[in-house]
Amino acid sequence: MSEDTIATSPAGPLQHVLDRVSDLTIGAAATALLGLVVVQGWQVFARYVINNSPSWTEPVTVLLLSTAMSLGAASGVHTNRHFGFFLLADSLRPALQRLVRAVSPLVIMLIGAVIAYWAGVLLLDGLDVRIAGAPMPQSIAYLPLAVGGGLMVLFAFNRLLLALRAPSLFDAAGVR
Template sequence: MSDPISETSADLRSAPQRVLDRIADVAIHISVIALLGLVVVQGWQVFARYVINDSPSWTEPVTLLLLATAMSLGAATGVHTRRHFGFFLLAAHMRPGLRRAVDMFAALVVVVLGAVIAWWAAVLLLDGLDIKTAGANLPQSINYLPLSIGGALMAVFALNQMVQAAQAPVADAEGDR
């Protein structure tokens, strides 16, 4: 029998929340790998251009793909961890009922924006798959793939936050206004 006092906060999270946490962990790890890859590719570009005087043509499209990946997945993880732009001081001074409504509305805005980004990035991705990038054997529209995935993740993470805000108790705690 487990002691309820010794339960960690990870044990108290729901199964869907743990899945979303795991997806966010994978996304941030991919972002970190993309940033490290960006450093390696740009380092090679500088070395090849200025030391061996033979600038490779593939570095620019690969750099753009790595940058799009790091930016999109990093932004989605920022939504999940609630480390994105917000008016947190204003929200701290709202009554719990109003704060709940504002939290739900803010999450809804992110859901809509994430869905729009995911949809149109997917449309642009599919539109340019048959066109090759100059300098690399990649589709010209490949940079829209991480943008589409990042937008979809933003929408899913914000939808989860909207559900959490809807389920939050509205009780007015002392000192919480």
């Protein structure tokens, strides 16, 4: 069973909701990338053309980059376009393939939970400290990491459910 078989399982209401959330996530990541281009363009123009470099562009750039990266990674989990050992899983016997396909989302859920937790801790820790040059909290760049980590957990949980519901493969003798 390939990853495509799991990905094309019949879509229920939960899958439709998660698809919408993923679409919104990709839209936010794309908007952040666009914002990144605009902010960096303004930084270059202000520095080299009008010789007045604004101080707010660096923290805004970090926030936008963190947003694009975190939300893009989370959506990659939903669409199963993330880093993985798919060739290894495909080379295993069907019984082991099912196990690997169930363990993989668990690992992603663990990583997403750690990212969400520690990003949340760091976000809350620096909310009362202001960034020099911008009217934002120093820890604001951790907000997208916390959200992205939470979305990774949600999307990986859905992947786990899909992997567990996928039909087992049997050879002609009925042996796994």
